[in-house]
Amino acid sequence: MKIVRAIRQGRILPSKPKTLENKPAFYPLWDTPASDHPAPAPAPKPRLPTNAESYNPPEEYLPTAEEKKEWEELDKEDRERDYLPQKYSSLRHVPAYPEFINNRFERLLDLYLAPRIQRRRLDIDPDSLIPTLPSPQSLRPFPTYRSLHEKRHLSRARCVAISPDDEWAISGDDTGVVALWEVSTGHQACVWRFEQKVGSLAWCPRKDVLFFAVGLDEEVVLITPLYVKGVIASATKSLFEGNPTGSNTGGAVEWTAYRGTATSTEGTLQSIRLPRATGKVMQIAFHRKGDYFTSLSVAGSGTGQSTVWIHQTSKRHSQAPFKNVKGSIQKTLFHPSKPHFFVATQRYVRMYDLAEQRLLKTFMPGIKWISSLDIHPSGDHFIVGGYDRKLCWFDLELSDKPYKVLRYHARAIRSVAFHPTYPLFASCSDDGSIQIFHARVYNDLMTDPLIVPLKILRGGHAISDGLGVLEVGWLHSRPWLVSAGADGQVAVWCP
Numbered sequence: 001m002k003i004v005r006a007i008r009q010g011r012i013l014p015s016k017p018k019t020l021e022n023k024p025a026f027y028p029l030w031d032t033p034a035s036d037h038p039a040p041a042p043a044p045k046p047r048l049p050t051n052a053e054s055y056n057p058p059e060e061y062l063p064t065a066e067e068k069k070e071w072e073e074l075d076k077e078d079r080e081r082d083y084l085p086q087k088y089s090s091l092r093h094v095p096a097y098p099e100f101i102n103n104r105f106e107r108l109l110d111l112y113l114a115p116r117i118q119r120r121r122l123d124i125d126p127d128s129l130i131p132t133l134p135s136p137q138s139l140r141p142f143p144t145y146r147s148l149h150e151k152r153h154l155s156r157a158r159c160v161a162i163s164p165d166d167e168w169a170i171s172g173d174d175t176g177v178v179a180l181w182e183v184s185t186g187h188q189a190c191v192w193r194f195e196q197k198v199g200s201l202a203w204c205p206r207k208d209v210l211f212f213a214v215g216l217d218e219e220v221v222l223i224t225p226l227y228v229k230g231v232i233a234s235a236t237k238s239l240f241e242g243n244p245t246g247s248n249t250g251g252a253v254e255w256t257a258y259r260g261t262a263t264s265t266e267g268t269l270q271s272i273r274l275p276r277a278t279g280k281v282m283q284i285a286f287h288r289k290g291d292y293f294t295s296l297s298v299a300g301s302g303t304g305q306s307t308v309w310i311h312q313t314s315k316r317h318s319q320a321p322f323k324n325v326k327g328s329i330q331k332t333l334f335h336p337s338k339p340h341f342f343v344a345t346q347r348y349v350r351m352y353d354l355a356e357q358r359l360l361k362t363f364m365p366g367i368k369w370i371s372s373l374d375i376h377p378s379g380d381h382f383i384v385g386g387y388d389r390k391l392c393w394f395d396l397e398l399s400d401k402p403y404k405v406l407r408y409h410a411r412a413i414r415s416v417a418f419h420p421t422y423p424l425f426a427s428c429s430d431d432g433s434i435q436i437f438h439a440r441v442y443n444d445l446m447t448d449p450l451i452v453p454l455k456i457l458r459g460g461h462a463i464s465d466g467l468g469v470l471e472v473g474w475l476h477s478r479p480w481l482v483s484a485g486a487d488g489q490v491a492v493w494c495p
Contacts, residue, residue: 044110052085055094061085136454139438142424143481143493146460148186150490152179156464157484159471161201161212166475168225169482170212171490172198178214180225183475183482183492190225199280204313206290209236211270213293215281220295220311221258222270239313240270253309253318272318278307287334294332294341308332308343321354331373342382344373349384349394363400365392372416374425378441381449383425385413391427393439393451404451408435415471422479424454428469433458434483434493457493461485 006012052061062085063071071084088094136142153173160171162183172178176194178201181187192214200215210232211224224236258269272295274281279299286293291314297307306329311318327345334341339354347370349363367386375382384392384402389409392402409429418425423440434457440450460483461469467486474481481493 046107052081053083055086055088055091057085057087062087133452134450136438136452139452139454141422141479141495142436142438142454143426143457143479144455144495145493146457146491147494148183148490148492149460150186151488152181152188152490153177153488155488156467156470156486157488157490158198159201160473160482160484160490161203162473162475162482163203163210163212164205164207164476166477166480169473169490170201170203171484172201172214173488174198176216178223181490183480186492189227192223194221197280199282200284202284202286202293204290204293205286205288208232209239209290211236213284213286213295215284215295217280218274218276218278218297220272220274220281220284222272222313224269252320253311255316255318272311274307274309279305283331285333288336292334294334296329296332298328306330321352330370333373333375336375336377336379338379342373342375344370344384346370349373349382351396361396361400363394365394365402366390366405367392371413372427374416374418376418376439376441377420381441383416383418383427385416385427387412389413389429391416393449395449397445403449406437406451408453408456409433411468414467414469417472417474419474419479420476422474424474424479426472426474426481428472428483430463430466430468432461432463432468432485434460434469434472434481436481457481457483460491460493461489462487 003012007014051057068084071079076082082099152171153175154177155174157171157173160169162169166183168180168189169183170178170180174197176196176198178192178194178198179188180190182189194214194216196217196219198214198216201212203212204210210228211222214221214223222240224233224240228236252275254273256271256273258271274295274297277299278297280297281295282298283296284293292310292312295309295311297309299305299307306325307320308322308325308329309318309320321341322343325343325345327347329343329345331344332342340360341352341354343350343352347364347367349365349370351360351363352358353360365384365386367384367388367390369387370384371387372385373382380396382394382396384394386392389407389412391406391408391413393404393406395403409427409431411430413427413429416425416427418439423438425437425439426434427437428434435453436455436457438450438452438454442449462485464486469483469485472481472483479495483491483493485491
């Protein structure tokens with residue numbers, strides 16, 4: 001009662017009912033914009049009536065008996081229109097529309113389900129999205145068939161290299177056998193048998209001298225074949241037998257005559273002994289002028305510490321450009337025209353300036369494990385192959401990410417190689433195939449390189465212990481390809 005008296009006296013004010021202030025009871029749904037979205041699209045308008053819907057249409061709009069019977073036999077979904085034109089003498093004779101309620105219901109349903117955003121449908125021809133590539137027949141010459149196929153090694157033919165004059169080729173295997181043979185005829189001229197496994201082979205690109213390098217365990221052997229005669233033989237001999245003018249790096253690397261055991265000693269053998277525990281020399285790459293070459297040694301089974309040495313043949317001098325290397329190095333190459341040095345680790349490719357001794361750029365190919373690397377003769381592009389079947393094309397001036405990623409092999413890529421003079425490059429894989437590509441680089445920096453798949457070379461090598469084609473090499477003046485496989489076969493492919 002006290003509360004009642006207080007309410008009557010006005011000392012306690014009861015709660016007022018909540019009222020909707022400034023909010024109309026009815027408002028247009030389509031004119032209310034959302035807070036976080038753009039203005040909604042206008043509601044779709046109903047279709048305007050035509051002459052056929054008139055109560056007094058022209059005679060040509062009236063259906064005949066056959067048309068009326070055909071319209072009645074069709075299903076409701078298959079009819080072109082949901083009514084038949086009818087004619088009345090006056091407007092008062094027109095009956096009520098029987099489909100009025102259904103039409104209004106469908107209209108309201110269209111308003112309820114109408115989209116709030118207008119989506120424009122693109123009319124694009126699917127064929128226009130596919131780039132137009134030239135026909136492979138117009139891009140000849142390129143290798144198409146196997147002209148030479150011989151079993152030269154009893155074990156895996158690990159590496160192959162072509163002489164600068166395109167007359168001779170060398171191949172090495174895991175048993176320490178290095179075979180010298182003619183490219184055109186396949187005649188085997190000489191064989192060297194070493195006690196260690198052959199890790200890599202490379203010919204010197206110089207024209208005044210002629211020799212090649214063989215990578216063994218903790219040693220690089222420079223061999224001058226016996227067939228070299230005349231001025232070139234004397235120049236090569238004086239290169240190795242002259243008094244060096246430089247000094248070695250504290251005696252860590254020793255340049256001497258070959259003191260190992262080889263069953264064949266045809267030719268001059270010079271030895272470069274690397275420090276102990278360096279490991280097997282897995283790669284040898286010459287500079288384009290031929291005076292310098294780099295050797296990559298990997299300790300253990302390929303996952304241990306990597307060591308890079310740069311050797312100068314004229315001064316018999318060797319130096320290690322890196323003290324601490326981040327990651328296991330897989331490949332090293334010289335730039336063809338600039339004092340730049342490429343180092344490929346498992347996941348990255350780094351470019352160094354040898355003159356300024358600094359890191360220029362780091363490329364990220366997105367490959368889990370890099371297996372091979374090669375640079376275009378122009379020096380503006382390079383390709384990277386990986387064990388995860390990816391082949392990445394890089395433009396040095398474009399970005400640190402790949403310009404194009406090619407996935408054509410079914411298994412791991414073992415080797416990639418650019419042709420020195422023709423617009424071609426090749427890649428080989430453990431699936432036993434060799435892919436040939438056309439790669440034309442234009443002088444205009446605004447024009448993208450043209451990359452066209454040309455040919456898949458199969459049947460040259462059999463898969464042995466899960467390994468296929470291990471290395472490929474191009475001839476310098478002809479579009480011929482030489483390949484070495486895990487089955488011990490060496491093949492030459494011609495146009």
